[in-house]
Amino acid sequence: MGQLALAAKVTHVPSMYLSELPGDRHGTRQDAIDGHLEISRRCRAxxxxxxxxxxTHWLVNANYHLNCAPQWAGTYTSNELPHFISNMEYGFSGNPELGRLLAKTCSEQGVETLAHDATTLAPEYGTLVPMRYMNADKHFKVISVSALCTSHYLNDSARLGWAMREAVEKHYDGKVAFLASGSLSHRFAQNGLAPEFAFKIWSPLLEKMDDEVVRMWKSGDWSDFCAMLPEYATKGHGEGFMHDTAMLLGSLGWSAYDGRADIVTPYFAASGTGQINAVFPVTPQDGQAVPQPEASRAGSYRAFPRI
Structure with missing residues (x-):
């Protein structure tokens, strides 16, 4: 049947778009762009x-959601950072068939998920920025998954990731890549200090935390990382409460995952936040380590919104 062929944690910093444009920031994120191009090359191969x-820019307050419209095209300006991403054109195809299949399998496994294939809902820039560099020629179909989840358990997001892998491997005739589009630590520079922190992490503590996480990823310390993820997501100001990371690790087998991260773009700072492009080799798994429904409701962290 189908195959989860590639899994990666990727940056989507809007300064990548600024890096294309004339001005002081021109070329300053070429390493991140090159990382996206390399991931695209690997997907094609x-x-x-x-x-x-x-x-992690698609905010939802209930359920999990997939945007799998047949086509998207438009001009995007970020409501969060309109001085970074303004009038950015985009266009690519969706995959309604796969989107419905993913949602059906997730729901059958106890993670209620809705597929939206007849919708005017446009993707957020956590999808648009990576696709700008990975999919400029519209080679790939795209599905966007809500990963800024305000009332959800990280364990459920891990189960969602595993259910999606099973849907691909058991029921889909094709090859798929999963991308967790979000940062490591995500403490934005305080208002008024953004220019000063354009290429700096907000605090030495957050940088040390991120460095240790990258070390764990490279050495394959997944049991320890999965155990600390809820606290890391909270104390590291995790983007989207790190539901994207839980989804990705869930698809790879969670704490039983036995691969080691391949760092494509080394860790870098952007507006106070910690960023990376890293590929996680997909290895055979049985999903036994992925949290079960009763555990997710009885004892796991909930990703409470930050104040």
Whole structure:
């Protein structure tokens, strides 16, 4: 049947778009752009037909949601950072068939998920920025997944990731890539200090935390990382409460995952936040380590919104 061919944690910093434009920031994020191009090259070499993006800029308050419209095209300006991303054109195809299949399988496994294939809902920039560099020629179909989840358990997001992998491997005729689109630590520079922190992490503590996480990823310390993820997501100001990371690790087998991260773009700072492009080799798994429904409601952290 189908195959999860590639899994990666990717940056979507809007300064990548600024890096294209004339001005003081021109060329300053070329390393991140090159990382996206390399991930795209690997996806093409593996025969990937669809990229599923866990988007930490798509906020939802109930259920999990997939945007799998047949086509998207438009001009995007960020409501969060309109001075960074303004009038950015985009266009690519969706995969309604796969989107419905993913949602059906997740719901059957106890993670209620809705597929939206007849919708005017446009993707957020957690999807649009990576696709700008990975999919400029519209080679891949795209599905966007809500990953800024305000009332959800990280364990449920891990189960969602595993259910999606099973949907691909058991029921889909094709090859798919999963991208967790979000940062490591995500403490934005305080208002008025953004220019000063354009290439700096907000605090030495957050940088040390991120450095240790990258070390764990490179050495394959997944049991320890999964155990600390809820606290890391809270104390590290995790983007989207790090639901994208839970989804990705869930798809890879959670704490039983036995791969080691391949760092494509080394850790870098952007407006106070910690960023990376890293590929996680997909290895055979049985999903036994992925949290079960009763555990997710009885004892796991809930990703409470920050004040």
């Amino acid at each position: 593996l025969g990937v037909d669809t990229i599923v993006v866990f988007d």
